[in-house]
Amino acid sequence: xxxxxxxxxxxxxxxxxxxxxxxxxxxxxxxxxxxxxxxxxxxxxxxxxxxxxxxxxxxxxxxxxxxxxxxxxxxxxxxxxxxxxxxxxxxxxxxxxxxxxxxxxxxxxxxxxxxxxxxxxxxxxxxxxxxxxxxxxxxxxxxxxxxxxxxxxxxxxxxxxxxxxxxxxxxxxxxxxxxxxxxxxxxxxxxxxxxxxxxxxxxxxxxxxxxxxxxxxxxxxxxxxxxxxxxxxxxxxxxxxxxxxxxxxxxxxxxxxxxxxxxxxxxxxxxxxxxxxxxxxxxxxxxxxxxxxxxxxxxxxxxxxxxxxxxxxxxxxxxxxxxxxxxxxxxxxxxxxxxxxxxxxxxxxxxxxxxxxxxxxxxx
Amino acid sequence: xxxxxxxxxxxxxxxxxxxxxxxxxxxxxxxxxxxxxxxxxxxxxxxxxxxxxxxxxxxxxxxxxxxxxxxxxxxxxxxxxxxxxxxxxxxxxxxxxxxxxxxxxxxxxxxxxxxxxxxxxxxxxxxxxxxxxxxxxxxxxxxxxxxxxxxxxxxxxxxxxxxxxxxxxxxxxxxxxxxxxxxxxxxxxxxxxxxxxxxxxxxxxxxxxxxxxxxxxxxxxxxxxxxxxxxxxxxxxxxxxxxxxxxxxxxxxxxxxxxxxxxxxxxxxxxxxxxxxxxxxxxxxxxxxxxxxxxxxxxxxxxxxxxxxxxxxxxxxxxxxxxxxxxxxxxxxxxxxxxxxxxxxxxxxxxxxxxxxxxxxxxx
DNA sequence: TTACCCGATGAATCGCCGC
DNA sequence: TGCGGCGATTCATCGGGTA
Numbered sequence: 001x002x003x004x005x006x007x008x009x010x011x012x013x014x015x016x017x018x019x020x021x022x023x024x025x026x027x028x029x030x031x032x033x034x035x036x037x038x039x040x041x042x043x044x045x046x047x048x049x050x051x052x053x054x055x056x057x058x059x060x061x062x063x064x065x066x067x068x069x070x071x072x073x074x075x076x077x078x079x080x081x082x083x084x085x086x087x088x089x090x091x092x093x094x095x096x097x098x099x100x101x102x103x104x105x106x107x108x109x110x111x112x113x114x115x116x117x118x119x120x121x122x123x124x125x126x127x128x129x130x131x132x133x134x135x136x137x138x139x140x141x142x143x144x145x146x147x148x149x150x151x152x153x154x155x156x157x158x159x160x161x162x163x164x165x166x167x168x169x170x171x172x173x174x175x176x177x178x179x180x181x182x183x184x185x186x187x188x189x190x191x192x193x194x195x196x197x198x199x200x201x202x203x204x205x206x207x208x209x210x211x212x213x214x215x216x217x218x219x220x221x222x223x224x225x226x227x228x229x230x231x232x233x234x235x236x237x238x239x240x241x242x243x244x245x246x247x248x249x250x251x252x253x254x255x256x257x258x259x260x261x262x263x264x265x266x267x268x269x270x271x272x273x274x275x276x277x278x279x280x281x282x283x284x285x286x287x288x289x290x291x292x293x294x295x296x297x298x299x300x301x302x303x304x305x306x307x308x309x310x311x312x313x314x315x316x317x318x319x320x321x322x323x324x325x326x327x328x329x330x331x332x333x334x335x336x337x338x339x340x341x342x343x344x345x346x347x348x349x350x351x352x353x354x355x356x357x358x359x360x361x362x363x364x
Numbered sequence: 365x366x367x368x369x370x371x372x373x374x375x376x377x378x379x380x381x382x383x384x385x386x387x388x389x390x391x392x393x394x395x396x397x398x399x400x401x402x403x404x405x406x407x408x409x410x411x412x413x414x415x416x417x418x419x420x421x422x423x424x425x426x427x428x429x430x431x432x433x434x435x436x437x438x439x440x441x442x443x444x445x446x447x448x449x450x451x452x453x454x455x456x457x458x459x460x461x462x463x464x465x466x467x468x469x470x471x472x473x474x475x476x477x478x479x480x481x482x483x484x485x486x487x488x489x490x491x492x493x494x495x496x497x498x499x500x501x502x503x504x505x506x507x508x509x510x511x512x513x514x515x516x517x518x519x520x521x522x523x524x525x526x527x528x529x530x531x532x533x534x535x536x537x538x539x540x541x542x543x544x545x546x547x548x549x550x551x552x553x554x555x556x557x558x559x560x561x562x563x564x565x566x567x568x569x570x571x572x573x574x575x576x577x578x579x580x581x582x583x584x585x586x587x588x589x590x591x592x593x594x595x596x597x598x599x600x601x602x603x604x605x606x607x608x609x610x611x612x613x614x615x616x617x618x619x620x621x622x623x624x625x626x627x628x629x630x631x632x633x634x635x636x637x638x639x640x641x642x643x644x645x646x647x648x649x650x651x652x653x654x655x656x657x658x659x660x661x662x663x664x665x666x667x668x669x670x671x672x673x674x675x676x677x678x679x680x681x682x683x684x685x686x687x688x689x690x691x692x693x694x695x696x697x698x699x700x701x702x703x704x705x706x707x708x709x710x711x712x713x714x715x716x717x718x719x720x721x722x723x724x725x726x727x728x
Numbered sequence: 729t730t731a732c733c734c735g736a737t738g739a740a741t742c743g744c745c746g747c
Numbered sequence: 748t749g750c751g752g753c754g755a756t757t758c759a760t761c762g763g764g765t766a
Contacts (some may be wrong), residue, residue, distance in 0.1 A: 065470060095479040095504075099470065102463025105431060112741075114496045115459040117481045118534050121721050126529060129518040132505075132569075135531035140459075141496075149744080152755090154493040156669040160641030162680060165490060165760070167499035169483050169533070172646075173721055179647070197645045204668060205496075229650070230668060247580045262651045263668045269743085269755065318753060328414040331754050403741045409758045410737090419739050458739060484738090489757035492742035497758080501739075538738055541761055556739050 005015050007212055009222075009231035010244050015216040015237040019078035027082050027235070028151070028211035030089045031202060031223050033194060034075065036068075036097035040241050068097065072104055079216060080108065086149045088113065089306025091140045092194070098138045110142035112151065114168050118198060121173040135336065141206065150206070155264030157205050166205070172197050181220050181246050189246045190220045199226040208216070209263045228254045231263045269310040272358060274351045276317050276332070277306025284350045291317075296344055299324060308336075371576055371597035374588070374608050379601040381441035391446050391599070392515070392575035395454045395566055395587050397512070398439065399424040399560060400461045401432045401663055416628025419555045423604075432461065443580060444472065450513045452477065452570050455504045456558070462502045474506035477514065481533040482562060505570065514570070521569050524628050530569070536561050545584050545610050550661050553610045554584045563590035564627050571596050583625035593621045636722045638715045640681050640696065641670025648714045655681075655700040660708055663688060664700065672700075681711070 005026045011018045083089060089110065091101055106112065116139040122264050123135040143150045143314065157166035175195040183189055199222050207213055209231040215223035218236030220243050225232035228251055257263055279285050287304040298311035300320060307315055311324040317332025325335075332349040367665055369390045375382045390543035402424055402565050406417040426432040447453060453474065455465055470476065480503040487499040507514045521530035539559040547553055552580050563586050573595040579587035583598030592615055621627065643649050644666060651668040664674035664684060671679055678689040679694025688694075697712040 046439075095476050096464070099463050099466025099479075099504075102459070103467040106463065112459050114498065115502075116496060117500055117533065119481075119483075119727065121727055123531070129529075130516055132480060132521070133529045133531045134478065136481055136533050138479070140463075146741085152494060153669075157496070158493075159669040159671050159680070160639060160645065162637070162639035162641065162670070165493065165497050167497040169481065169489070169500050171722065171727055196647060197642075200645045257651045257668075259652060259665075261458070262665060262673075265669050267755095273745090273753075275753090316752075325413075328409065329413070329754080331756090334755070398740055401741095402739060404739090405741065408742060409756095410739060412735095414736080416740070416742095424739085458737085458741095460741065484759095486738075486759040488738045488740070489759090490740080490742060491756055492740095493756050495740090498740065498742095511741075537760080540738070540759095544738095552738090693736045 005212065005235075007235055008064065008224075008228075010218060010221070010236040010238055010247060012241070012244055013237070013239055015239070016074050016078050018237045019075070019082055019216060022082050022235075024081045025084045026083055026212070027214045028087050029203075029207045030079050030083055030214045030216065031199070032075075032079065032089065032091045032215065033217050033219065034072070034093065034097070034101070035190070035217070036093055037202070066098065069100055069104065069348065070096075072101055073108075075216060075230050076101075076104060076108060079214075080110075080144065080341045083144055085144055086151075088141060088143050088148070088150045090206070091142075092118075092137055092204055093284075094134070100142065102140055105140060105142050110144065111146040111148065113141045113143055113152075115140050117169045117173045119169055119173060122176070123174070131332065140203070151208055151211075153205055153208075153265045153267065155267045159202075159265075160201070160204065170198070170201060175222075181250065190243060193220055196222055196226050196229075199223055200230070203227060203230050203232055204265070209260060218247060219236045219243050221251050224251045225254050228256060231257060231260060231291075271355060274354050275306060276347075278354060279347065280304065282354065283350050285338060285347070286354065289338060291338055291347065292344060293321075293324065293335065294344075296337075367671075368577065369599075370417065371599055372588075372592075374600040374602055374611060376581060376605070376608055377601070377603055379603075380438050380442045380599045383439070383446055383580060385597075386446050388445045390576070391578045392448055392451050393454070393567075393571045394451070394578045394580065395456075395538050395563070396439075396448055396579065397441065397456050397556070397581050397583065397716070398461070398465070399426075399438070399459050399581075401426050401429075402460050405592050416488070416491070417555075421555060421597060429464065433464055433468065434462075436465055439471075440465075440468060440472060443578075444474070444508065445525050446578065447508050449508055450515075451516075452505060452507050452512070452514045454570070455506075456482070456501055457504075458498070458501050462504065468505055469504060474508060475510040475512065477505045477507055477516075478532050479504055483533050483535045485535060485537045487538070495680070503566070515568055515575075516573055517572075520624070521565070523625070524565070525570065526628070530565075534562070534565060539586075545614065554607055557584055558586045560586055560590050560593075561627075562606045563587055567591060567596055568624070568627070582611060583607050585615050587616050588615045592618045594624075595620055602714045635719055636727065638718045639670065640711075642718055643711065644651055644668065644670050646718065648717070649711070653702060655702055655711065656708060657685075657688065657699065658701065658708075660701075680720060 005023055005225055076282040118137045120135050123133055126133045130300045175193045181189040203226055213227045213234045214235040216237045218238035224234040224236050285302050287302055290298050291300040291303045293299055300308040302308055308320050310320050310324055313320045317336055321330035321335040333351055336347045369387055402419055404418050457465055482501045484499050490497045539557045545553040569588055576597045577591045578599040580601045582602035587596045588600050649666055651658055653666045654662055655664040657663050664672040672684050674684050674688055677684045681700055682694055685694035685696045685699040697715055700711045701708045
């Protein structure tokens with residue numbers, strides 16, 4: 001129950017038993033691609049283990065949904081225990097199972113952050129022409145609690161999307177070609193191997209380098225392979241020996257990125273705070289200097305204690321900036337400017353200068 | 365309980381009571397846009413400090429998931445009774461409610477035909493940068509029984525989609541501009557009016573001319589307006605007098621459409637935008653790889669988030685390319701190259717490869 | 729007349745830290 | 748645990764006004 005957590009390895013066996021053997025609140029993120037085939041013969045039993053009589057169709061289906069729900073509740077409960085309070089969980093599925101899983105997640109206290117649609121560029125067509133081409137799968141992204149401080153690398157995803165914030169619909173091809181693992185006979189090793197690009201986006205968005213990512217339905221190890229590429233620790237759980245063997249070889253062949261700085265996805269939010277007073281203290285501005293709003297009207301004077309005065313307002317750069325604009329809030333760093341020669345320069349430049357010095361001195 | 369069915373009219377009142385007063389098995393299709401149970405917290409402001417006009421109507425307030433589920437079960441039970449055995453039901457929702465509704469539909473014996481994603485071309489951004497842009501809503505399309513002989517106009521939908529099978533993801537804009545109903549003061553009449561293009565696809569795909577379409581949450585009557593255009597009979601149920609009044613006027617002004625080809629929503633001709641990050645995500649380049657300028661000097665390294673680093677410059681391929689050349693702008697796709705053996709190859713080759721995949725699927 | 733600029737707005741579960 | 752301060756945050760589209 002309280003073993004230490006060994007990472008970068010595959011645990012062989014039933015995911016529920018193994019999850020229950022791992023230390024609680026030890027994992028930063030869980031990615032799960034659970035089975036959704038409701039026609040599994042062995043699973044067609046009622047919760048009380050009585051066999052389902054195949055004569056009554058309606059009851060048969062009800063029983064199989066119940067069995068699936070019971071299975072889902074067990075692995076989700078075990079997964080929730082292992083997840084850190086500020087961790088998140090991803091589950092991928094199709095219309096056969098995802099609505100049941102989604103409702104259960106909400107009932108268990110998970111908090112929905114997004115549902116994400118994987119739009120397939122190359123889905124299998126609907127041969128009989130009786131329905132719309134089933135061209136997408138759904139991922140649910142949930143935090144453990146409503147008020148969790150979850151990880152979301154907003155800036156990184158925005159960069160990945162060339163400057164526009166990432167949307168909840170992701171257009172990606174199926175896993176085919178050389179990425180698709182084949183056995184010696186040329187048959188695919190796993191029936192539903194996920195594309196690495198999908199996991200790349202999942203891991204880049206919701207984990208930090210060094211985080212521990214767990215996949216309770218590891219299959220052929222796409223999660224592990226991408227985690228290794230991105231400098232994340234990983235844990236896989238899988239009961240099929242053939243999948244495990246394929247996953248081990250696959251992950252062993254992945255090269256780690258040597259320069260960890262290339263994996264960093266810095267955000268403004270994580271940069272150290274610099275009080276405006278430090279700017280005065282360090283002599284970059286001095287008491288009596290004049291600050292201007294973006295339109296260049298002279299409006300505020302700097303005081304020795306790092307507050308400013310404008311018209312009848314006094315206080316912090318943020319508070320006065322908000323008051324001047326009659327707005328509920330204001331980022332004073334970007335609002336206020338000073339004159340350097342003829343140029344109007346944002347005081348944020350001064351903050352950047354101080355941050356640069358702090359980083360140079362190994363501080364943070 | 366067994367009144368005759370009057371069509372092309374709005375029933376004023378509670379949808380459950382009215383559904384229970386209609387004859388059973390009398391309706392060919394039901395389209396339902398129920399309250400989403402958004403559970404919105406406090407105010408939300410945009411970066412420019414303007415306030416977002418969120419959905420705060422009383423009809424979307426529920427005390428708990430249990431209360432919402434009880435409401436859903438009641439209207440779905442009433443709707444199921446009214447639906448013909450070979451009829452189908454559509455429900456639209458967001459992640460707040462659709463997983464609960466989907467699971468309940470399955471539990472009630474409805475048979476899932478498709479889940480369809482309405483991919484919004486112009487969704488509201490995520491103003492706080494805390495999640496993925498919530499850029500889609502989900503429609504569930506279900507038959508009353510597993511073996512229903514439901515209507516699906518495969519050929520018509522294929523025509524509507526320029527000869528390609530209609531997929532389960534529909535790319536359509538929000539209802540804005542002149543289509544959006546406004547009151548005398550210019551305020552929107554209904555907070556969540558759906559675009560007619562969405563209803564075209566729904567009605568065209570799953571009903572025949574002359575069929576009876578019922579909408580238990582009629583609002584301002586998009587379903588009725590489109591039904592009239594397409595020569596379907598319609599029944600609306602709505603309890604808000606202001607919505608009813610707007611819907612009556614709107615539908616009265618509708619003329620039947622004879623040429624269905626006018627309803628096609630042409631795909632964009634422009635080439636799909638491919639962010640450089642996609643090249644990394646798809647493994648065509650990886651973090652740590654080196655990019656060269658056209659003269660072949662080693663100059664930039666690729667980061668995991670699709671930015672690059674060269675000398676002291678970091679940012680997008682375009683921004684860094686411009687900085688290196690001390691130019692105002694730069695097309696990074698043509699400027700940067702990678703080594704393939706001895707050859708220097710433009711990264712634009714990689715973009716063309718990705719574009720080809722997307723274009724092949726008719727995506728954008 | 730046309731081109732450009734600016735403001736408005738859409739089903740949204742939209743902070744974090746320290747005192 | 749609550750409160751207040753710091754300071755971070757937007758894309759596509761439409762319509763009206765101006766050059």
